[in-house]
Amino acid sequence: MSAALLIDIILWGSVAAVGFxxxxxxxxxxxxxxxxxxxxxxxxxxxxxxxxIGSGYIAAVIPQEVITGWLGPNSGWVGVLAAVIAGAxxxxxPVIGFSIGAVALKAGGGPxxxxxxxxxxxxxxxxxxxxxxxxxxxxxxxxxxxxxSIPFPFLAAAIAMAxxxx
Amino acid sequence: MITxxxxxxxxxxxxxxxDGMKGVLEILAHDLTLFGGILPRVLAGCLLGAFIAxxxxxEKVSRALGPNSGVKGLLIGAAFGAILPGGPFTxxxxxxxxxxxxxxxxxxxxMVVSWTLIGYGRAVAWELPIMGTxxxxxxxxxxxxxxxxxxxxxxxVYVRMYPKDEVE
Numbered sequence: 518m519s520a521a522l523l524i525d526i527i528l529w530g531s532v533a534a535v536g537f538x539x540x541x542x543x544x545x546x547x548x549x550x551x552x553x554x555x556x557x558x559x560x561x562x563x564x565x566x567x568x569x570i571g572s573g574y575i576a577a578v579i580p581q582e583v584i585t586g587w588l589g590p591n592s593g594w595v596g597v598l599a600a601v602i603a604g605a606x607x608x609x610x611p612v613i614g615f616s617i618g619a620v621a622l623k624a625g626g627g628p629x630x631x632x633x634x635x636x637x638x639x640x641x642x643x644x645x646x647x648x649x650x651x652x653x654x655x656x657x658x659x660x661x662x663x664x665x666s667i668p669f670p671f672l673a674a675a676i677a678m679a680x681x682x683x
Numbered sequence: 684m685i686t687x688x689x690x691x692x693x694x695x696x697x698x699x700x701x702d703g704m705k706g707v708l709e710i711l712a713h714d715l716t717l718f719g720g721i722l723p724r725v726l727a728g729c730l731l732g733a734f735i736a737x738x739x740x741x742e743k744v745s746r747a748l749g750p751n752s753g754v755k756g757l758l759i760g761a762a763f764g765a766i767l768p769g770g771p772f773t774x775x776x777x778x779x780x781x782x783x784x785x786x787x788x789x790x791x792x793x794m795v796v797s798w799t800l801i802g803y804g805r806a807v808a809w810e811l812p813i814m815g816t817x818x819x820x821x822x823x824x825x826x827x828x829x830x831x832x833x834x835x836x837x838x839x840v841y842v843r844m845y846p847k848d849e850v851e
């Protein structure tokens with residue numbers, strides 16, 4: 518069984534579980550949340566359509582070599598800073614983000630730089646912020662969260678430098 | 684929305700100039716497939732968010748995850764983010780629902796950051812196969828303290844930026 522299928526099963530299982538709890542609270546609660554959820558879905562689909570269908574183009578025009586070039590070995594804190602900027606600038610989904618990380622690691626990138634890259638990408642890749650987080654969440658929260666997250670790739674790199682590779 | 688639209692249009696034009704119509708269509712076909720695959724999960728995420736917003740008692744949430752919930756609230760948020768199934772299509776609607784029913788920015792930040800750094804969904808599906816087990820486990824171990832720290836920093840900054848919201 519593939520990981521994606523397993524995740525789908527857990528996902529819909531959770532929906533069924535909370536749906537059942539809502540049903541137990543009475544049909545009115547169930548109906549209200551079904552309507553609410555469907556409205557959210559209808560509102561969000563056009564935004565996601567633009568994002569997902571457009572993201573391939575954004576990824577295609579940003580060359581991956583430029584990003585991996587910044588994560589060079591022995592680049593120290595300058596390399597970490599470059600990694601954080603690269604992580605934020607990396608377009609596309611998890612395949613692209615992790616592939617660039619894997620390439621950088623194989624090409625001799627320092628583990629602290631690569632970890633800073635992966636953590637920065639996870640925390641505030643601009644494309645995910647714009648395409649996923651902003652449509653679903655209040656914009657004020659999104660910018661606030663991204664700003665508060667800025668120190669953490671550096672902290673992760675510092676921890677990585679302190680404890681070393683396994 | 685407009686920014687993204689412009690960005691996409693400019694990128695598509697660049698691809699078209701570089702690779703011609705064939706390149707444009709190839710990417711379009713790939714992204715359409717991706718979109719079709721994601722759509723049901725987006726629906727699941729929206730329903731999950733709506734149900735959670737409806738069934739969670741507001742007073743309990745604001746006590747457990749509100750501005751005065753302390754480190755415990757941040758830990759609950761982080762744990763919740765780590766076990767939450769699905770991708771961005773679940774995490775953000777659910778986070779939005781939590782905000783709506785009384786969680787504060789700090790606990791919600793802990794949740795979102797935990798989902799993105801520790802959540803097993805992305806790690807199992809993408810990071811393990813691409814980055815390898817050693818790197819993934821090492822990265823997750825290093826990331827463990829970050830969600831609570833991010834939530835604490837968020838809460839610390841929030842009450843100073845928006846002192847009016849600090850009630851109760």
